Amino acid sequence: MNEEKGIFIEDYSSVSCLGKDKESVYLNWLTDKTGIISKNFPDKTYAVAPLNDEVEKAISAYIDSDKTLKNIDRTAVLAMYAAEKLKASCHTSDKLCINIGSSRGATAVFEKLYRQFIKDKNSLPPYTSPLTTLGNISGFVRKVFDKEAFIFSHSVTCSTAMQSLANGVAWLKSEMADVYIAGASEAPLTPFTLAQMDALKIYSKQLNNPYPCRPLEFLENTMVLGEGAFLFKLTYRKPSEVEGSPVELLSVGYASEEPPNFSGIQDSGTAFKKSMLMAMEKLPKGEKPDAILLHAPGTIKGDRAEMNAIEHIFGNEKPLLIPSKWKTGHLLGASAAISLELAILMLQKVFIPSFPSYLTNDKILSKPIESIMINAAGFGGNAGSVIVRKRR
Known part of the structure; x- marks a missing residue:
């Protein structure tokens, strides 16, 4: 039988309000409980979907394990944490490409350093530019994989992860990579980003509603922001060459x-x-x-x-x-x-x-x-x- 090659998602990892492992995420989808809560920010309370307490504790422990992570933006930290669970499935012989995108990028660090810039009269620490550039996410993820890789990041607003998948298809089919780590990381739960959404008049006011975000109800705008990081291992192979129960893209x-x-x-x-x-x-x-x-x-x-x-x-x-x-x-x-x-x-x-x-x-x-x-x-x-x- 002449098999045609396909793009397969051989493995993936994530961290979000749903959990930090596949079983927790699966069990979460079986319930009608939302991950959205009301949270106080300076001057205002917003409905948001942050990491739950258990996952947040794991992220804090991960940061404490490596002092170099303390100044890195949350988008990069979440992506690195997800990468730790995926690196074992990538072999040293693989020609690797890493493409982790983000819409807002390192917004928490940017906001923090800009406040310092205003307060200290135009003075900034030397690491400001490296830690606020969009490319830092894939760069730090490559550090986790600890192998040579072509790395790049991008932003196509809310289609960013979709673009990463499209890039992966092109790179794998052109044989520029054997393994393509596609994904996205977002940590937009900051006062400045939330205020931007609020200014658009699309953010949810339903703080006391069991479901503050209500897609397809069409009564009022109820958008709510969440956070998380997701990495997918893509390969281009014949179906018989792929082990386990992969999904075909x-x-x-x-x-x-x-x-x-x-x-x-x-x-x-x-x-x-x-x-x-x-x-x-x-x-x-x-x-x-x-x-x-x-x-x-x-x-x-x-x-x-x-x-x-x-x-x-x-x-x-x-x-x-x-x-x-x-x-x-x-x-x-x-x-x-x-x-x-x-x-x-x-x-x-x-x-x-x-x-x-x-x-x-x-x-x-x-x-x-x-x-x-x-x-x-x-x-x-x-x-x-x-x-x-x-x-x-």
Whole structure:
């Protein structure tokens, strides 16, 4: 039998409000409990989805174990912590590329050093530039893998993780890498970043609601920010060469609004339509994904654009539609990454995640889910879609 090569997600690791290991994350998705809490910041209380106490304790211990980590931004620390769990699966002979993106980058350190800049009358420590550049995330992750690697970082707003996956497909198929570590890290729970979202009039005011972030409700804007880091080991191999139960990254679609407006969102969801249709080109003719993990940030305009695009493509034959930010908040550049983690778990564990009580899942499935589409979109008018499926 002549086997065609495919892009496989052979392993992954993460840290978020859902946990720091695969089993904890899986068990969390079986409940309708949200990871969003109310937290006090200077001058204001916000709904946010931070790491839980157990995970935060593990991160603190990790920082304490290496004094060089104390000045590093949280985005890099979270990515490094996730990398520690993934490095054993990468061999010294692998030609390695590491691409960890972020929408906001080292914003906590930047904010801290800028306050110092104002206070000390233009004086800054020498490490300011190295620790606030976007490239520091992948650089510190390479330190964890302790081997030669081509490293780069990028930001495509909320489609950042999607772009990392697209980069991985290109690099692996061009044989520029044997193993590609794709991913994203986001730590935006800072006063300045939260104030930016608040200024856009899209942040949730539902502090006393059991679900402060309420995608697909369409009553008011209820976006909430979360944090986390996610790394995926990608390879390009024949199915018989891959061990275990890997998930195949079948296709990547991408698009942009023309011309992009302030938010990059149009009610028609033009970019979503283009990216979804492009991703579906790799499916057998007449086939559609069994489920879609929605971007659905809990904003009226964003949710409506995506649903309009889905209605245009699928009509009355929609796949199972799954919102997730009611549980995790919006992780900005890492939003597609946490959705990909859920998709992998759904395919490997064969389950459907719980829905919040204000939404009902009335879709009756005639067979187990075998393929899942993931959507993401961001400021600037960019959108991306990927389809993953069980190995065939």
